Amino acid sequence: MTELTEIDLPTPSASVHVVExxxxxxxxxxxxxxxxxxxxxxxxxxxxxxxRWEPLAYEAMLVAAAAEFADKTLRRPSRMWRRDIALxxxxxxxxxxxxxxxxxxxxxxxxxxxxxxxHIEFYPRKQLMCAPQQSTLSLPPEVDAVIPFSNxxxxxxxxGLKEAEMGSKLVRVRIxxxxxxxxxxxxxxxxxxxxxYHVRSGQRRFVESSARSRGFKFxxxxxxxxxxxxxxxxxxxxxxxxxxxxALVAVGQAYPDYRSHPLFTGRMEKFVKALxxxxxxxxxxxxxxxxxxxxxxxxxxxxxxxxxxxxxxxQQNRHSSVNGKRRHxxxxxxxxxxxxxxxxxxxxxPADSYVxxxxxxxxxxxxxxxxxxRKRITRAMRxxxxxxxxxxxxxAGLRTSRINAPAxxxxxxxxxxxxxxxxxxxxxxxxxxxxxxxxEWKTFVISLGENSFVADWALSARS
Numbered sequence: 394m395t396e397l398t399e400i401d402l403p404t405p406s407a408s409v410h411v412v413e414x415x416x417x418x419x420x421x422x423x424x425x426x427x428x429x430x431x432x433x434x435x436x437x438x439x440x441x442x443x444x445r446w447e448p449l450a451y452e453a454m455l456v457a458a459a460a461e462f463a464d465k466t467l468r469r470p471s472r473m474w475r476r477d478i479a480l481x482x483x484x485x486x487x488x489x490x491x492x493x494x495x496x497x498x499x500x501x502x503x504x505x506x507x508x509x510x511x512h513i514e515f516y517p518r519k520q521l522m523c524a525p526q527q528s529t530l531s532l533p534p535e536v537d538a539v540i541p542f543s544n545x546x547x548x549x550x551x552x553g554l555k556e557a558e559m560g561s562k563l564v565r566v567r568i569x570x571x572x573x574x575x576x577x578x579x580x581x582x583x584x585x586x587x588x589x590y591h592v593r594s595g596q597r598r599f600v601e602s603s604a605r606s607r608g609f610k611f612x613x614x615x616x617x618x619x620x621x622x623x624x625x626x627x628x629x630x631x632x633x634x635x636x637x638x639x640a641l642v643a644v645g646q647a648y649p650d651y652r653s654h655p656l657f658t659g660r661m662e663k664f665v666k667a668l669x670x671x672x673x674x675x676x677x678x679x680x681x682x683x684x685x686x687x688x689x690x691x692x693x694x695x696x697x698x699x700x701x702x703x704x705x706x707x708q709q710n711r712h713s714s715v716n717g718k719r720r721h722x723x724x725x726x727x728x729x730x731x732x733x734x735x736x737x738x739x740x741x742x743p744a745d746s747y748v749x750x751x752x753x754x755x756x757x758x759x760x761x762x763x764x765x766x767r768k769r770i771t772r773a774m775r776x777x778x779x780x781x782x783x784x785x786x787x788x789a790g791l792r793t794s795r796i797n798a799p800a801x802x803x804x805x806x807x808x809x810x811x812x813x814x815x816x817x818x819x820x821x822x823x824x825x826x827x828x829x830x831x832x833e834w835k836t837f838v839i840s841l842g843e844n845s846f847v848a849d850w851a852l853s854a855r856s
Contacts (some may be wrong), residue, residue, distance in 0.1 A: 405479040407467040432459040435585035438525040446524035464606035465599040474749040483518040490515040498664040507605040508648030533561035538626035543569040544704040550691035551630035566618040608652030633826040655811035681822040685737030705731040723747030724778035737833040753841040788852045789834040792827035
């Protein structure tokens with residue numbers, strides 16, 4: 394029997410019809426109802442539209458929510474990446490959304506970001522969205538930039554550094570949950586403190602976890618905040634490993650991850666300009682630094698220790714708790730980068746911050762906390778940990794790998810165009826970043842001891 398190749402396999406597809414309450418869905422399409430599957434709360438809308446009601450900005454949020462719903466609903470098969478996704482979305486002015494400049498830039502940014510083929514059409518809305526009530530929220534008289542703010546380490550560090558420099562001219566835009574981050578934004582309500590909407594599964598449960606559309610969601614709500622605050626810049630807080638690493642070191646058949654990459658944000662700029670007629674620029678203050686360098690700079694310049702209250706782990710609570718207390722898992726790619734960065738920055742965290750307390754253990758099994766139920770350690774969890782280690786190890790080896798040299802030259806060229814710098818400057822900065830990461834990774838692995846399971850995985854990958 395001839396084995397099917399990816400080209401021979403049928404492309405997974407989904408057709409999602411976003412509707413207002415009481416509107417029938419086109420036959421054969423999946424229902425996504427506004428107010429049910431996509432919910433906008435009064436409080437979250439007031440947080441954004443505190444100064445003026447902008448129906449076009451609201452509809453942009455609706456598009457992002459619909460894309461998230463469709464993305465999560467359709468599973469990617471194990472042997473291929475691309476899917477075909479069709480969306481029908483109700484808007485007040487379909488002609489505006491169907492304008493070629495808007496439609497082309499929207500499709501370009503979603504196709505590039507997710508690696509899928511999107512087909513989006515717009516039709517007239519039956520009922521106008523009611524504007525939120527007049528809000529008493531206010532902004533400083535002049536805002537130069539906004540920064541998406543979560544409970545992540547880069548987010549906390551870069552926000553702290555830039556606030557020390559810009560003061561009230563920088564405004565935070567909340568992109569996490571409504572739970573306050575350890576360091577509360579304020580005891581009083583402020584603009585942009587809530588993600589404007591919530592997405593729930595419908596006839597089909599959510600089955601896809603890659604969620605590349607999240608980059609569009611966070612990039613768009615940050616740009617809309619800049620637009621509504623009359624700011625020109627969106628500061629992207631990711632350091633070099635987080636912004637460039639996922640695109641340079643793809644895993645298996647996975648499409649490169651561009652969620653915090655200048656090639657993605659450049660496309661976002663074009664879409665926002667086409668839709669709103671407003672020029673927003675995405676800026677990467679720490680793009681050419683490692684996470685450890687960003688953390689060290691934050692500590693030295695602000696004398697602030699709040700980085701320790703940040704959260705990095707990708708795992709869900711049920712997979713990363715000990716005796717009922719939530720912990721970082723300690724072994725996913727995000728946790729491994731955190732631990733590497735804390736060590737390289739000359740800092741330390743209590744071992745019980747992590748489920749896997751001891752990365753120097755001789756086996757993956759023995760590295761977990763003594764009270765962690767061994768029945769919860771699955772084969773998938775181990776493979777997830779190996780992937781996290783190898784991602785950092787492969788990123789460390791890019792600079793000296795002949796086979797990756799053409800890809801690095803191409804990346805430097807693309808970054809130079811996206812950032813408006815010379816190709817030689819881009820190449821030099823990328824080379825320095827890769828060299829710094831390699832040095833930090835080597836030192837960190839050595840610190841774990843030659844019998845560490847992490848060292849064993851890294852050594853095995855190079856042999």
